[in-house]
Amino acid sequence: MRSVELRQLFLGAALVYLAVAIGFAQQGHPLTGTWSGDWGATPAQRNQVTLVLSWDGKQVSGIMNPGPDSVQLSSVYLDPTTWTVRIEADAKDGSGKPAHISAEGRLDDISSYHRKLSGTWKQGTTNGDFKLTRD
Amino acid sequence: MFKLVAFGLGLLAPAWAQDGFSATYDNTRQVKLKGPITRIDWVNPHAYVFVNVMDANKTIANWAVQIGNPLDLERGGWKRSTVKIGDVVSVDGYPARGDALQAFAKSVVLARTGAKVFTMAATKRTAAPAAAPAPRWPDGQIRLGPPPGKKGYWGAASANALVERTSGAPIPMNSEGLLTNISDADRVAPMQPWAKAIYEYRQRRLLQDDPFTRCLPPGGPRQFQTPHGFQFVEQRELGRILVLLGGGDRNWRVIYTDGRPAGQGDDAVLTYYGTSVGKWEKDTLVVDVTGFNERFWFANGGLPHTEALHLTERFSRPDLNTLKYEVTVDDPRTYTRPWTGGWNIQWVPDQDIQEYFCEENAETTFVR
Numbered sequence: 285m286r287s288v289e290l291r292q293l294f295l296g297a298a299l300v301y302l303a304v305a306i307g308f309a310q311q312g313h314p315l316t317g318t319w320s321g322d323w324g325a326t327p328a329q330r331n332q333v334t335l336v337l338s339w340d341g342k343q344v345s346g347i348m349n350p351g352p353d354s355v356q357l358s359s360v361y362l363d364p365t366t367w368t369v370r371i372e373a374d375a376k377d378g379s380g381k382p383a384h385i386s387a388e389g390r391l392d393d394i395s396s397y398h399r400k401l402s403g404t405w406k407q408g409t410t411n412g413d414f415k416l417t418r419d
Numbered sequence: 420m421f422k423l424v425a426f427g428l429g430l431l432a433p434a435w436a437q438d439g440f441s442a443t444y445d446n447t448r449q450v451k452l453k454g455p456i457t458r459i460d461w462v463n464p465h466a467y468v469f470v471n472v473m474d475a476n477k478t479i480a481n482w483a484v485q486i487g488n489p490l491d492l493e494r495g496g497w498k499r500s501t502v503k504i505g506d507v508v509s510v511d512g513y514p515a516r517g518d519a520l521q522a523f524a525k526s527v528v529l530a531r532t533g534a535k536v537f538t539m540a541a542t543k544r545t546a547a548p549a550a551a552p553a554p555r556w557p558d559g560q561i562r563l564g565p566p567p568g569k570k571g572y573w574g575a576a577s578a579n580a581l582v583e584r585t586s587g588a589p590i591p592m593n594s595e596g597l598l599t600n601i602s603d604a605d606r607v608a609p610m611q612p613w614a615k616a617i618y619e620y621r622q623r624r625l626l627q628d629d630p631f632t633r634c635l636p637p638g639g640p641r642q643f644q645t646p647h648g649f650q651f652v653e654q655r656e657l658g659r660i661l662v663l664l665g666g667g668d669r670n671w672r673v674i675y676t677d678g679r680p681a682g683q684g685d686d687a688v689l690t691y692y693g694t695s696v697g698k699w700e701k702d703t704l705v706v707d708v709t710g711f712n713e714r715f716w717f718a719n720g721g722l723p724h725t726e727a728l729h730l731t732e733r734f735s736r737p738d739l740n741t742l743k744y745e746v747t748v749d750d751p752r753t754y755t756r757p758w759t760g761g762w763n764i765q766w767v768p769d770q771d772i773q774e775y776f777c778e779e780n781a782e783t784t785f786v787r
Contacts, residue, residue, distance in 0.1 A: 311630075311723045312667075312713035312726070313613060313752065314617065315724060317724075339752055341725075341751045341752035341753075362613060364613040364615070364616030365616065367616075384629065394617075395628040414637070
């Protein structure tokens with residue numbers, strides 16, 4: 285491939301990257317959107333999690349794992365002074381017994397559309413961590 | 420040549436800039452460069468000259484020196500042939516942040532003549548043309564465009580950013596809406612805590628995340644503060660007014676004046692300019708705008724909004740040369756109450772909006 289073509293290819297790739305980056309700037313309320321990731325007690329034991337969050341001007345509401353087994357989040361709280369987030373929900377464990385979920389994490393990479401939310405996750409008696417990325 | 424608006428110490432930014440001057444260049448540092456010009460990039464949005472600079476170790480490095488927008492440069496007397504490849508120049512300027520070999524020129528001196536071929540200096544705003552009544556249609560309604568048989572467009576705004584109109588002292592900021600004191604954020608608008616945190620985050624990052632600097636449309640009030648002006652085209656027979664924008668990517672917005680109800684359906688696609696429905700109240704055009712997406716900043720400086728954003732714009736033309744713009748911002752998900760701001764915009768007579776495209780020289784601006 286000639287150098288001119290390589291240069292054009294590089295330029296094209298760079299512009300595609302820019303076009304993608306354009307749409308990925310953070311806008312609106314930082315929690316609004318769909319978040320995907322997992323939680324678990326160890327790196328080897330992970331459970332997939334999807335959160336769908338929305339902001340109505342007064343509070344954040346949302347559901348976990350949308351679908352037939354979805355769980356309504358009982359509270360979601362954002363502290364914008366530290367970008368920390370607390371999430372509470374009442375779910376069921378694998379045997380169908382009630383298991384309260386309490387998660388506390390921190391928003392990172394806020395200016396990105398695909399910002400991160402990670403921290404500690406307690407479900408029932410199991411303690412672990414979680415990592416979510418906004419889709 | 421350059422329009423500079425200076426507020427406070429060290430907060431200078433070219434008023435025409437769309438590239439995020441503060442995010443790109445460090446105006447607290449200086450750089451002096453000397454060497455032959457190797458390339459001239461004379462296109463929008465920013466003209467560059469490239470200079471081979473030899474350091475003390477006899478190593479040559481090629482610097483990209485930004486000299487401004489070519490349309491502004493032409494108005495200031497610079498021509499495409501003012502400097503030529505091979506001319507040795509001395510450049511005094513602001514270096515880019517980081518390690519890029521890039522600078523924003525404050526002055527360029529031609530070595531062989533000693534002539535200063537370029538100086539970044541404050542320019543007085545063009546004097547307003549002689550006062551005249553606002554033009555009107557035969558039925559007496561105000562015309563927002565040129566008088567019959569004339570040319571012209573709306574140019575410079577009297578404010579750098581949208582702030583709540585209060586009786587307090589002006590809020591110091593540069594031409595990009597970057598506050599001199601971040602503690603003034605509370606005075607800009609009645610933001611909810613999360614919105615204030617986002618606003619301050621954007622300010623602290625020197626507005627580098629601004630979608631407008633990546634050529635996304637300037638929806639909301641910002642479209643009336645961009646470089647290169649705008650124009651109204653009133654298509655009365657079609658019941659609509661087109662707003663043609665000279666900045667950004669030269670796109671347009673439609674204001675419907677055909678009597679349709681304001682607002683839009685819940686399932687309508689959310690857009691950068693929203694859905695605009697206008698009606699005349701005596702000599703004022705009142706426009707109701709809803710249906711915004713969240714993918715843009717609606718004002719210089721990084722004020723946030725949500726899809727709940729509802730604007731009420733009021734346009735009036737007290738005389739030929741003046742457009743009064745007032746907007747009430749109602750977004751209960753972002754602000755604690757509705758608030759109002761605005762500015763005046765000056766008529767540029769006998770001229771057309773010139774061609775300007777945001778990313779015409781993306782290769783130099785972004786890829787380097």
